[in-house]
Amino acid sequence: MSSARADFVVDARGLEPPEPMVQTLEALGGLAVGQSLMVLLPREPYPLYRTLQINGFVWDTRFADDGTVEVLIKHSLD
Amino acid sequence: MQALLSFDQAPPLAAPLRFFISAPLFAMLAGVLILSFGPEIFLSRWTAPTLAVTHLLTLGFLAQVMIGAMLQILPVVAGANIAHPLTVARLVHLLLVVGTLALVAAFLSFNSWAFKTAGCLLAGAMATFFLAATQALFKVRSPNPTIVGLQLALLGLLGTVGLGLLLVFALGGSCSLPLLQLTALHFGWGVIGWGLLLLIAVALVVVPMFQLTPAYPKWLAQTFCPLALLVLTLQTLAELSGWAVLANGLASLLALGAAIFAVQTLRLQRRSTRARFDASQHFWRLAMSCVLAASTLWLGLLWLPSLFSEPVWALLCGVLIFVGGFMSVMIGMLYKIVPFLIWLHLQNRCPVGVMAPNMNKVIVSRQIYGQWRAHAAALLLLLVAVAWPAWLTYPAAVALLFANGWLLRNLLAALNFYRQHAARPAGSAEEAQTA
Numbered sequence: 001m002s003s004a005r006a007d008f009v010v011d012a013r014g015l016e017p018p019e020p021m022v023q024t025l026e027a028l029g030g031l032a033v034g035q036s037l038m039v040l041l042p043r044e045p046y047p048l049y050r051t052l053q054i055n056g057f058v059w060d061t062r063f064a065d066d067g068t069v070e071v072l073i074k075h076s077l078d
Numbered sequence: 079m080q081a082l083l084s085f086d087q088a089p090p091l092a093a094p095l096r097f098f099i100s101a102p103l104f105a106m107l108a109g110v111l112i113l114s115f116g117p118e119i120f121l122s123r124w125t126a127p128t129l130a131v132t133h134l135l136t137l138g139f140l141a142q143v144m145i146g147a148m149l150q151i152l153p154v155v156a157g158a159n160i161a162h163p164l165t166v167a168r169l170v171h172l173l174l175v176v177g178t179l180a181l182v183a184a185f186l187s188f189n190s191w192a193f194k195t196a197g198c199l200l201a202g203a204m205a206t207f208f209l210a211a212t213q214a215l216f217k218v219r220s221p222n223p224t225i226v227g228l229q230l231a232l233l234g235l236l237g238t239v240g241l242g243l244l245l246v247f248a249l250g251g252s253c254s255l256p257l258l259q260l261t262a263l264h265f266g267w268g269v270i271g272w273g274l275l276l277l278i279a280v281a282l283v284v285v286p287m288f289q290l291t292p293a294y295p296k297w298l299a300q301t302f303c304p305l306a307l308l309v310l311t312l313q314t315l316a317e318l319s320g321w322a323v324l325a326n327g328l329a330s331l332l333a334l335g336a337a338i339f340a341v342q343t344l345r346l347q348r349r350s351t352r353a354r355f356d357a358s359q360h361f362w363r364l365a366m367s368c369v370l371a372a373s374t375l376w377l378g379l380l381w382l383p384s385l386f387s388e389p390v391w392a393l394l395c396g397v398l399i400f401v402g403g404f405m406s407v408m409i410g411m412l413y414k415i416v417p418f419l420i421w422l423h424l425q426n427r428c429p430v431g432v433m434a435p436n437m438n439k440v441i442v443s444r445q446i447y448g449q450w451r452a453h454a455a456a457l458l459l460l461l462v463a464v465a466w467p468a469w470l471t472y473p474a475a476v477a478l479l480f481a482n483g484w485l486l487r488n489l490l491a492a493l494n495f496y497r498q499h500a501a502r503p504a505g506s507a508e509e510a511q512t513a
Contacts, residue, residue: 014290014351016287016288016290017287017288017418017437018418018421018422018425018437021422021425022433025433026433042286042287042293043155043283043287044157046153046154046155046156046157047153047154047422049157067293
């Protein structure tokens with residue numbers, strides 16, 4: 001499970017929009033430089049990518065065999 | 079956290095909303111037309127007023143919602159960005175509105191210039207939308223079943239519009255063509271090639287996302303849209319070649335395919351983790367039930383023509399498909415898409431640490447459920463009016479007017495909610511979130 005790589009995990013599978021976005025934004029608000037956040041989703045979050053880009057984050061997306069999309073997010077300064 | 083959306087990526091709210099707010103106005107106009115012509119509307123699907131009402135519903139309501147939703151959905155679910163979204167939206171919307179009204183005027187007057195004018199305007203609207211959507215969709219690097227479905231639906235739209243334009247210019251006296259055969263093909267491409275393919279491509283994402291269900295099975299997600307377009311193309315060729323039995327066989331496959339999609343969606347809905355169905359799920363369940371009924375009736379029309387020779391059956395099939403199936407799904411989706419967009423755009427205006435008001439407050443739940451009942455009543459009355467037009471045409475028309483007036487009211491309430499909260503000073507949004 002790659003979420004073990006992250007300091008915080010938001011499991012947004014099974015949540016109705018906009019809850020995944022709300023929980024991710026709240027978690028990012030408290031993310032310090034050097035820390036990482038893993039977001040687990042049922043599909044690729046295209047609107048989130050642009051938000052991350054604008055707000056100075058970098059991310060790495062992986063696709064698990066069970067269909068889960070794993071987005072590992074860090075500050076771009078890291 | 080700020081700037082959820084950048085407007086070079088996602089269209090401004092005005093781009094899709096102009097389509098969504100126009101849609102119920104056209105359905106209301108259809109209600110007015112039914113009131114004006116009375117029971118004559120249900121004599122046959124070939125009368126001029128019936129064709130006018132049909133196109134008010136298909137081009138006026140359904141196409142408006144489909145195009146508006148597609149402009150919005152492409153960046154969100156596919157990462158496909160339309161260039162200059164507001165300019166494209168303004169142009170397509172204007173041409174589509176005026177073109178639809180011109181087509182309705184043409185059906186009612188049978189004036190050849192009205193047909194030609196409508197043809198040019200609608201061709202302009204669809205060509206602009208087609209080019210903008212194609213440019214965005216075909217440059218997506220890693221296509222998934224939704225993106226492939228949307229690409230194929232655009233080809234279906236091309237077929238529908240091409241056949242429609244041939245009909246319009248033939249009716250305008252520019253050329254002589256087999257009108258009945260072309261009309262059947264235009265109907266098939268519109269319902270299956272554009273409508274059903276778009277519906278399935280979008281359902282693959284929005285049903286699990288908003289109804290909290292498992293995903294559609296892989297075999298359906300990956301094979302349905304390509305297979306349906308292939309069968310539709312073969313059916314068209316068989317029809318044009320005069321191979322009636324083969325054409326009927328292929329059309330039956332399409333009807334069965336629609337039924338399989340409806341059954342699969344109903345089965346997924348039963349596995350929703352939501353404790354109680356919300357209004358949007360009721361709209362979807364009604365729509366899928368109507369798709370099942372329409373598919374059965376379509377098979378009857380194809381294989382038992384002597385049993386289903388009365389015009390009433392084809393009309394019934396049309397009401398089930400357009401009002402029961404597509405219109406129900408579109409309204410159900412509007413009640414998810416519009417509040418979500420308004421939340422997203424309000425959130426975009428919030429300063430750091432402030433959350434936008436809860437999405438469920440954008441349109442009051444009581445109003446959505448009320449409109450759902452009004453829509454279901456209008457559908458029921460329309461279905462019964464097809465069988466007993468002398469008695470029920472007028473109540474059905476009033477019900478259609480009322481249900482769409484209520485939909486318009488709910489959409490305007492959502493717009494008003496956005497304007498009120500967008501105008502508030504920063505910080506007050508958080509109060510609304512916790513209220």
